[in-house]
Amino acid sequence: MQIEISRRRFLKGSVALMILGGTALSGADILAEAMSKATAAPVAAKGRRKVATICEMCVNKCAAIAHVENNIVKKLDPNPLFPKSRNMLCARGQAGISALYDPDRLKYPLIRAGERGDGKYRRATWEEAYKHIADKLTKILDEEGDNRSTIGYCAGEGLAEHTFKSFMSDKFGSSNFLNHSSICLQSTVTGYTLTIGGYGIADLENARYVIMAGANRAEAILTPDTMDLFKRTRGRGAKLVVVDPRYTNTAMHADTYLQIKPGTDLAFVLALTYATLLGQLYNKEYVENNFQDFEKYKKHILDSGYTPEWAEKITGIPAGTICKVAHDFMAAAPQAIYYQGRRTTWSKNDFQLRRAMALFTALGGGVDVKGGIVFGHKLPLGDHAITAPIYANAKGRIDKDAAAVVGSTGSWVAWRNMVAEGKTPYPVRGMFVYKQNPMLSVPDTARTAEMLRKMDLVVVIDTMPSDTAMFADVILPECTYLEREDPVTSFAGTEPAIALRMKAIEPMYETKPVIEIMRGLGEALSKPLWEISKKHDEDLQSELEDRPEEEVFSEGGYDLADAYQESQEEINHHMVVAKHGEAAWRILREKGVFYPQMNEYFKKLSDNSYQYYPRNKKYYGVLKKEGEMVRDDSLDRDCETCETCVNPADIAPTSRTYSTPSKKIECYLGAMEKKGVDPMPAWHDEDYVKVPKGKYKFITGRHAHFTQNATVNNIMLLELMKENYVWINDREARTLGIAFGDMVEITSPVGKVHIKAYPTPKIVSEAVFYIHGFGSKSSLQTFAHRNGASDNEIIEGSIEPVLGCAIMHDTLVSVRKV
């Protein structure tokens, strides 16, 4: 989506420009002929349809085919054409129908009739709901002098997230945006990006050695990583080392499982690095060609004494094992990966941990090379322009000084704390929530409730009556993913593709897709808010002295609905046709997936495997290499030998241009040092939270049967796991007199929960664990209500100092049988 700044573009540049790069690729016309029989084509039987869609039961976006009979979705099957999801749907994907037909779905707009949190609402019409919001917003903005940032907004991850975000940020004009990043993967994405120039994609289809620490790909399914990895473990190509305080389903598949004390991963990586540097095991040519400040880093690691023996005392992993892992890793390098992980920020040092992991992988040369961390390629899409008004009185985000570097997605915990404690530079009086559920997803639930109670206006857009929705003044019901078309999306990877979510059936009840909600909200808000701006915005007032009002209103983008007038299908049509032509659009609508050479490349290899791109056409090394004048994609791809016959080890040492400031692998971050951040990963004893006797460190995690807290009311998934249990080491449980199924009370400095116990040898003795997402208190969710316990009720709301990410694994708790 491209945003045009309407006026005063030289005065103020608070609108972020999203630049869609890349060149148009031809070749769509080749695809005009019919696809092979193996692909999913719509069947026009009586009353039966097959609709290509994209799953939204989690964040992976797997391609699916919805089987529709008489406008009822009967079954979801995987769409084999999509390279990222490799012809699969997991348990949650299969249970999408139960989300569509969930009896507790939000069906109509609701307006609060009781107190916040008590679940009392009255049914309203859309017009009534919009008017209610418009009246309240007008009053708030008038009182706040048109400071748009007085309204905060947050969004859960999804294909339509940007539609909501663009409305709130570009059209409405608030800077206070929050999303999942700071409670999810921001520390690892930023750590890798500042070090090797990108978060990258772990090429688990070709890696020969993988260290997976904390990440749990068997249970927290990620495509294509999960599918690629577990077909290659146990002597079938990939050595897998799992480092985790818990023996997970991923650990079951490991060649080596190392039980680590929570919060000590950095010591483990530093010791691996020490062993590698001391033994000179690293790829010297690669380091020589591609590292910046290597000698500084080497001196720092060796002088600091990060020996395996030192790390053994901290991590509990024997020094000999650490040395062996370092040796084996470097022997397999460059096809060796210290896996980046997803939901991170375990302890205060997380940013440094991710940096150390990236540097360790890079020491073996496993970056931008087959079997290492690769960056892949993204197919281009056209633009959708939005005219964004500039509001002179809109202020910057409130949490910008909460950490060394706070990005445009904010620090959820810092932001929430500031509002709850009334310590904001200006009043934050409202909150728009789309598809996110901070009551369950942000640490320290009591504080989140306190924040929401302080708001004068809370609007929730969702499909389910979540715990957060119970704090809303107005609830707007979105339709589920099976009832809407969403923005067409290009998926980067070694096998890039474009995929489209189309609606399987029309929206049920009075629900709407978010683009229509934004249109309706825009229509209701434009005129009243225009009056507020005219009253308070001096720049606007002076502009109105020279130009007619109607012209300024429409050309300046003050018609908030103007960007949402076209249907999503029309917008998608422009975006695809602009780069790939009409033939591509027809293929995409028929098959749900498109990439330029799909017809030629896509082949069914066996009942269980497909070829998406031939091996020599995959995008492994994409960075500009030494000696390459200009990267000519077509030439390179036509070279039959480029990735097939050549050993990755021979390509690895080549000098490349990385997307970092120095264009090299960054050992030393001088710019961060100025902000008080360690320029190189270092261990600080004082940052490590020790576990005193009688206490446990609480750790949390995800599961293959539930996605965060969004699926806890899904009856099909509750069949697989009825509630969550707390894992406690079996010996510890014995001393506490706790047996399987006993109800225990877990107390932390911020909360207390009751949950059933699962004593097991599969967890380290100093930690307790339970799965995130359960423990909903929303009385409108029949099956989820008070089922199990919520982790964020007991996790303390603290942040790490670099990015403001929520620290998830440093809370100490006590456990007793009740």
Added chain:
Amino acid sequence: MNYAMALEYQNCINCQACEVACKQENGVQLGADKQRIWVGMVEGTIFGRPYANIYPSQCNHCLEAPCVSVCPTKASHYGEGGIVKVNPKQCILCKGCMEACPYDARFVDDTRVVIDKCTFCDHRIAETGTTACQATCPTKVRTFGDLDDENSDLVKLLKTRRFFVQKEHIGTVPKLFYLLPEDEAYAKQSLAHTTDIHTWEEIKPHYDEARNRRSKEWKR
């Protein structure tokens, strides 16, 4: 046609996508004490270190199916390709088949008041060529196919890999073939030391003999 299934059980991550796909595809009763397919898990410790083995499973569609032999009303019968099925109209819920099945693959569906079990998704074989459980599996544990077809992926797998079946000694001639992991340590960990390991060449005559004897009963 002689339908069977091979399982690369070492790929299984216990995500239970197969179970949900089965329920959605076949309308299996929710809340029943058992279901058509399942993922079995055995866990414990060896010298204090935890381990776990995962065995995805379902009806074996035995060539010598005790559940078919025991049925007094012929509700339990062989369908096309030797798929063991239940005719709901003839089922009197005597549960003899549940007792007879050594794999615990049958259960009572309270909503239809009938014995329910895996059908190898026979209603969708013609259209999709495979079962819902195989189609949806993230790590592609299952390969469904026709033992009579020498060119099927199934037979190709059985010809190139060694495998075992469950409770072979009972003589049911079961048709779920568990593929032996090539990694010896894991093979040892996930097998009983008494489990017999087979090759297709060696076991095929036995399966052919059973098929020839019983296939007269198969519906065509």
